[in-house]
Amino acid sequence: EYIGRIDDQVKVRGYRVELGEIESALRHIDGVKEAAVLARTGQSGSKELFGYISVKAGTNAEQVRSLLARSLPNYMVPAYIIEMENLPLTSNGKLNRKALPEPDFASKQTYIPPRNELEEQLALIWQEVLGIQRIGIGDSFFELGGHSIKAIE
Structure with a gap:
């Protein structure tokens, strides 16, 4: 405890x-x-x-x-x-x-763009919900600041 x-x-x-x-x-x-x-x-x-x-x-x-x-x-x-x-x-x-250092969000991983229409639609939704300009297919919703309430949006 x-x-x-x-x-x-x-x-x-x-x-x-x-x-x-x-x-x-x-x-x-x-x-x-x-x-x-x-x-x-x-x-x-x-x-x-x-x-x-x-x-x-x-x-x-x-x-x-x-x-x-x-x-x-x-x-x-x-x-x-x-x-x-x-x-x-x-x-x-x-x-x-x-x-303790501020995290370097830019160097976290290489950007891999959406490969098809479904991935493009998901990326656009995440961009709107999370307020982030560029989201690739390797990005994690939760590591970008997403949580259960944002997932409902």
Whole structure:
């Protein structure tokens, strides 16, 4: 059980979320050495959760996301999980949250355009719902800031 501090509580998509609870769940995943979670403005322009992890060899962000989704409600799973060699520390050895980098959305993956009419229609719908100009067939709805409420739109 996680017992947190009130200043670690944020509101994301209408839910109150304890960042420390998500960090604790991340740290309990085999292969995760360090973890931090922040609420920042995502690619869609709305507040999203960003998870920063340092992992052991053989573990990657997608595996961590999948395992985390089994133990937390969907709204608590970070939209973005950024792998780092080590999380930045202050001179006192504490996590330096201000030094955690903004994600580089552009370099995330190569753009692959829609290949047929159905993919084109889906891309246009996602662009409208998510407020993003260019969506390719390799993009993830959830990593672009989508969630269950946006999926209904």
